[in-house]
Amino acid sequence: MRRILALAPALALLAGCSVSTPIAGTAQPAPPSTTTKHAAEPGLPPDPQPAREAKCPYLSAETVQDANGQHVTTVRVSDDGPHPSCFFYRPDGGLQVTVQVYVGTKDVATKLVNRAAPVDTSNPASDPAGWKGGYQPAGDGVAYAVSKGGAAVIVTSNQQQSIKARTVAKKAIAALKL
Numbered sequence: 255m256r257r258i259l260a261l262a263p264a265l266a267l268l269a270g271c272s273v274s275t276p277i278a279g280t281a282q283p284a285p286p287s288t289t290t291k292h293a294a295e296p297g298l299p300p301d302p303q304p305a306r307e308a309k310c311p312y313l314s315a316e317t318v319q320d321a322n323g324q325h326v327t328t329v330r331v332s333d334d335g336p337h338p339s340c341f342f343y344r345p346d347g348g349l350q351v352t353v354q355v356y357v358g359t360k361d362v363a364t365k366l367v368n369r370a371a372p373v374d375t376s377n378p379a380s381d382p383a384g385w386k387g388g389y390q391p392a393g394d395g396v397a398y399a400v401s402k403g404g405a406a407v408i409v410t411s412n413q414q415q416s417i418k419a420r421t422v423a424k425k426a427i428a429a430l431k432l
Contacts, residue, residue: 298365302339302354304330310340312429313353313422318342321421322411324350337430349412351419353426356406363406370399370408377416382424389416398423405432 308331309315315326324344332339337355344350356366367387371379376388379400385407387400395412398419407426411419 295365295369298362298369299334299356302332302334302352304339304341305333306331310338310342310353312337312355313340313426315342317425318351318422321425322351322413322418324412326350344412351412351422352408352410353422354406354408355426355430355432356408357432358404360401360404363401363404366406366408367399367401370397370410379420381420382427385427389419395419402432407432 307328310318310329310331315329319326319342322342326342327345328343328347330341330343332341337357339352339354341349342351342353354366356363370392371377371388371390373388376390379385379387379389379398381400385400385402387398387406389396389398391397391414392410393412394414395410396414396416396419397408397410398416399406399408400423401407407423409419409423409426411422413419
């Protein structure tokens with residue numbers, strides 16, 4: 255009997271730790287977001303969005319599928335200019351590679367790179383020669399982001415090997431002659 259009495263405070267404490275049941279009509283927290291969108295930042299362009307199906311003007315589907323190792327079935331582009339962002343999709347409809355190109359001021363180019371792969375926390379990137387930035391895991395894949403002067407190229411890939419995103423970035427930079 256003494257053991258039961260000694261356990262009574264502990265049992266009372268555990269009873270207070272039960273999972274609460276939502277009360278009908280009360281607000282519930284929203285489920286966590288599964289998107290990788292960035293919050294709007296003053297002075298930075300928003301994350302690009304695919305607007306329409308079209309060929310990427312600076313990268314072919316074949317170039318991307320060779321670099322990323324997955325077949326490309328659909329290419330979509332954003333409506334930003336002068337260089338639209340390109341979105342490459344695999345056969346199951348999933349996004350495999352995104353390429354964002356920015357040409358403008360050095361300050362914005364640097365901030366875009368730091369938003370994708372912050373200098374303080376990412377691995378340093380300096381390829382192609384003269385370009386600086388970083389690469390790091392992003393979602394289930396990787397982000398490779400570099401800038402030079404007022405130009406920035408940000409590539410995300412669903413593959414975890416950074417060399418794949420880096421190869422796409424180098425091909426885009428060469429094609430655009432940035």
